[in-house]
Amino acid sequence: MAKSKSAFKSGSGVWLWLGIALIIFLLDQLTKIAIVGAFQLGESMPLTSFFNLVRVHNPGAAFSFLADAGGWQRWFFTGLGVLAAMVMVYLLRVHAGQTLFCMALSLLLGGAVGNVVDRVLYSHVIDFLDFYYGAWHFPAFNVADSAISIGACLLILDELLRVRRGR
Numbered sequence: 001m002a003k004s005k006s007a008f009k010s011g012s013g014v015w016l017w018l019g020i021a022l023i024i025f026l027l028d029q030l031t032k033i034a035i036v037g038a039f040q041l042g043e044s045m046p047l048t049s050f051f052n053l054v055r056v057h058n059p060g061a062a063f064s065f066l067a068d069a070g071g072w073q074r075w076f077f078t079g080l081g082v083l084a085a086m087v088m089v090y091l092l093r094v095h096a097g098q099t100l101f102c103m104a105l106s107l108l109l110g111g112a113v114g115n116v117v118d119r120v121l122y123s124h125v126i127d128f129l130d131f132y133y134g135a136w137h138f139p140a141f142n143v144a145d146s147a148i149s150i151g152a153c154l155l156i157l158d159e160l161l162r163v164r165r166g167r
Contacts, residue, residue, distance in 0.1 A: 013096030013097060013102075014089075014092050014093045014096045016096075016102075017092045017096060017102045017103075017105065017106045017109075018089070018092065018106070018109075020103070020106035020107070020110065021105075021106045021107075021109040021110035021113070022110065023110065024106070024107060024109075024110025024111060024114065024143070024144070024147045025110045025111075025113050025114050025117075025144075027143050028110065028111065028114035028115075028142060028143040028144040028147070029114060029117065031128070031142065031143050032114075032118065032126040032128070032142060032143075035053070035055050035126060035128040036055065036126060039053070039054070039055035039128070040055065041055055041056070041057060042054075042055065042056065043055055044130065050131060050132060050133060051129075051130065051131050051132070052130040052132070053128055053129070053130070054127075054128055054129075054130040054140055055126070055128055056126075056127045056128070056130075056140045057122070057124040057125070057126060057127070058124055058125045058126075058127050058140075059123060059124040059125075060077075077115075077116075077119060078116055078119045078120055081112045081113070081115060081116035081119070082116060084108075084112055085109055085112050085113055085116070088105045088108060088109040088112070089109065091105055092105050092106070092109070098158075100154060100157065100158040100161070101155070101158045103151075103154055104151045104152070104153075104154035104155040104157075104158055105151065105155075106151070107147040107148065107150050107151030107154065108147070108148055108151035108152065108155075110144070110147050111143075111144035111145065111146070111147035111148035111151065112144070112148065114142075114143065114144035114147075115142075115144045115145070115148075118144075125142065125144075126142060127139075127140035127141050127142050127145070128140060128142055129141050129142060129146075
């Protein structure tokens with residue numbers, strides 16, 4: 001009986017985590033739509049002495065990895081994103097009661113789906129956040145990339161806390 005209650009509880013709790021992933025996805029897509037509507041490709045608007053809004057297209061992965069690979073990377077990263085999203089939805093369902101772990105997965109899921117949609121629709125990811133110092137620029141990124149980075153940090157924190165509790 002306890003096993004079925006636990007399964008039911010985790011199955012119903014998954015909706016919170018999927019809702020958070022949906023919010024991240026929508027924020028990502030809405031900001032990209034706004035950037036595409038306001039900027040031409042390569043156009044930039046300085047906002048501070050260290051930050052610009054800019055419109056760039058990234059056909060590769062993080063930090064433009066494989067950007068010049070000839071096109072196959074679009075489908076490779078799309079497939080990888082879809083597979084990762086399916087695994088994350090499964091993990092959210094199974095572990096819905098683990099708050100930090102599921103928050104991390106929700107951020108990763110929303111970000112991954114946001115970038116997959118870009119790859120499918122446009123064959124590239126739209127990036128627009130440009131931080132810099134002097135002439136050095138951090139690679140431009142977007143809301144999805146931010147969510148993925150924060151989610152990855154939360155996953156590491158969750159594992160460190162899990163190991164610490166196990167001692």
